[in-house]
Amino acid sequence: MLIKRPDPIPSSAITDEAIYRERRRFLGQFALGGGALLLPGLLAAQARAEARPPKLEGVVPGPFGSEESLTSYQDITSYNNFYEFGTDKGDPKKHAQLLRTRPWSVMVEGEVARPGPIDIEDILKLHPLEERIYRMRCVEAWSMVIPWVGFPLAALLKHAEPNSRARYVEFTTLHDPEQMPGQRDRRILPWPYVEGLRIDEAMHPLCILAVGLYGHELPNQNGAPLRLVVPWKYGFKSIKSIVRIRLLEAAPTTTWQQLSPREYGFYANVNPEVDHPRWSQRRERRIGELRRRDTLPFNGYAEEVAHLYQGMDPKTLF
Amino acid sequence: MRWLKPSVFLLCSLPLLWLVWSGLHGGLGANPIEAAMHELGHWALRLLLLGLALNILSRHSGWRRPMQLRRMLGLFAFAYALLHLLVYITLDQFFDLPAILEDLRFRPYILIGLSAWLILLAMAITSTRHWQRRLGRRWARLHRLVYVAVPLAITHNFMVAKTISPEAMVYTALFIPLLILRLLPRRA
Ligand code: HEM
Numbered sequence: 066m067l068i069k070r071p072d073p074i075p076s077s078a079i080t081d082e083a084i085y086r087e088r089r090r091f092l093g094q095f096a097l098g099g100g101a102l103l104l105p106g107l108l109a110a111q112a113r114a115e116a117r118p119p120k121l122e123g124v125v126p127g128p129f130g131s132e133e134s135l136t137s138y139q140d141i142t143s144y145n146n147f148y149e150f151g152t153d154k155g156d157p158k159k160h161a162q163l164l165r166t167r168p169w170s171v172m173v174e175g176e177v178a179r180p181g182p183i184d185i186e187d188i189l190k191l192h193p194l195e196e197r198i199y200r201m202r203c204v205e206a207w208s209m210v211i212p213w214v215g216f217p218l219a220a221l222l223k224h225a226e227p228n229s230r231a232r233y234v235e236f237t238t239l240h241d242p243e244q245m246p247g248q249r250d251r252r253i254l255p256w257p258y259v260e261g262l263r264i265d266e267a268m269h270p271l272c273i274l275a276v277g278l279y280g281h282e283l284p285n286q287n288g289a290p291l292r293l294v295v296p297w298k299y300g301f302k303s304i305k306s307i308v309r310i311r312l313l314e315a316a317p318t319t320t321w322q323q324l325s326p327r328e329y330g331f332y333a334n335v336n337p338e339v340d341h342p343r344w345s346q347r348r349e350r351r352i353g354e355l356r357r358r359d360t361l362p363f364n365g366y367a368e369e370v371a372h373l374y375q376g377m378d379p380k381t382l383f
Numbered sequence: 384m385r386w387l388k389p390s391v392f393l394l395c396s397l398p399l400l401w402l403v404w405s406g407l408h409g410g411l412g413a414n415p416i417e418a419a420m421h422e423l424g425h426w427a428l429r430l431l432l433l434g435l436a437l438n439i440l441s442r443h444s445g446w447r448r449p450m451q452l453r454r455m456l457g458l459f460a461f462a463y464a465l466l467h468l469l470v471y472i473t474l475d476q477f478f479d480l481p482a483i484l485e486d487l488r489f490r491p492y493i494l495i496g497l498s499a500w501l502i503l504l505a506m507a508i509t510s511t512r513h514w515q516r517r518l519g520r521r522w523a524r525l526h527r528l529v530y531v532a533v534p535l536a537i538t539h540n541f542m543v544a545k546t547i548s549p550e551a552m553v554y555t556a557l558f559i560p561l562l563i564l565r566l567l568p569r570r571a
Contacts, residue, residue, distance in 0.1 A: 148546065
């Protein structure tokens with residue numbers, strides 16, 4: 066397994082600048098190619114400084130770094146799929162301030178020796194917080210590179226001591242239409258949002274629970290105070306604002322499977338060979354870039370995770 | 384009412400001017416190409432619905448003035464649909480012909496969008512007085528196809544969305560009464 070140590074300079078210190086230059090480069094390229102009407106500004110860097118949530122203390126560099134240039138904080142926090150706050154990409158940022166992230170606890174239950182609620186403050190003490198720079202590939206064929214702060218999901222699961230019947234892990238998002246106005250409309254999705262992983266996927270060192278972004282606490286629109294990040298699967302698997310983790314013997318039915326079993330499978334591994342019925346998954350648009358780039362199997366994490374699916378028909382792994 | 388047509392012209396151009404201005408100033412967000420596609424598609428549909436509404440108003444009230452705007456609204460709707468298609472071909476797909484053909488072959492919502500677009504194209508081409516005279520009775524029949532193009536475009540919108548599309552619901556709620564009113568006998 067290839068483990069790259071990321072640069073010890075915290076990403077928050079260098080990135081916006083890098084992105085800015087990256088975008089200027091595209092601007093130049095496009096100007097050379099002759100300009101379309103909208104373009105120069107389409108890619109113009111947004112320099113607006115925004116207030117960020119508090120900085121997280123004691124964050125150490127984690128494994129699985131990426132050398133790619135990071136998506137800007139502005140883009141990561143203003144272009145979100147978080148239907149609990151509305152279906153528009155800009156809605157979560159507008160409405161997520163309604164969410165109260167303290168006090169917060171996560172109920173851990175099911176096939177575990179130590180069931181019960183765990184307070185977010187205790188969760189934060191389970192494991193040192195690490196910076197994990199991951200690619201994030203949305204099922205809608207766009208992607209970002211995000212410097213998460215988090216810790217292995219395995220740390221929380223081990224704390225709860227799964228028993229031998231625990232074969233799947235089910236995650237549930239908060240259900241409270243007062244704080245999550247999107248949940249008032251049940252036609253959007255069958256609330257609450259539910260996701261699941263096989264236990265070996267959940268225990269994989271790439272799989273983390275994130276509590277921060279760019280060295281700061283997670284903004285609400287990105288799934289505060291605690292969300293899953295599974296970088297080799299489409300973004301919708303990385304469930305946000307988790308209140309319950311249940312270990313199960315049988316596979317849970319996830320929200321998207323319930324809504325459209327033909328379009329969304331349980332595994333949802335990033336796979337350029339298997340199209341979404343309504344669009345191609347072969348290429349993706351990296352946010353901040355103009356031309357689409359090729360999508361990689363397992364979102365480029367095949368070396369780390371392909372063995373989990375050996376012997377399974379790749380066509381069933383959508 | 385010499386000012387009527389120029390002011391409606393200006394109003395219809397505003398969304399485009401706003402879009403260009405936002406584009407130039409980074410106001411279209413993290414995925415500006417997608418945002419531009421969405422805005423152009425929605426404005427095409429909104430102007431089509433507005434055109435239908437004016438037509439119906441005129442039909443049932445006998446008030447002729449809205450009819451004078453019908454052609455301009457229709458041509459603006461087509462212009463937005465044309466830009467929508469051009470953004471798709473250039474910025475979105477980057478002239479990747481195989482990808483575009485694959486879209487056409489495998490994604491019904493693209494085919495449905497194209498069907499709607501072709502109807503609008505035929506209407507735009509034949510929108511002159513010359514063509515109106517030349518086609519005679521067939522002109523009206525051709526232009527009645529807008530009642531096919533609009534539901535096709537709304538279907539296209541429903542199919543793009545991952546869950547229910549609130550905008551497409553609104554368009555449907557506006558279109559159905561307009562269609563019913565069109566089928567009622569003319570009062571004036
Ligand atoms: C050949 C013709 C067309 C093509 C290839 C096309 C393509 C597309 C594509 C690819 C999208 C999805 C954009 C994205 O999510 O990134 C889209 C959305 C849309 N299109 Fe079209 N389209 C066509 C014709 C039309 C026409 C004629 C109209 C309206 C009169 C229209 C209205 C819309 C609307 C309203 C959306 C939805 C935007 C949203 O989800 O908010 N399209 N179209």
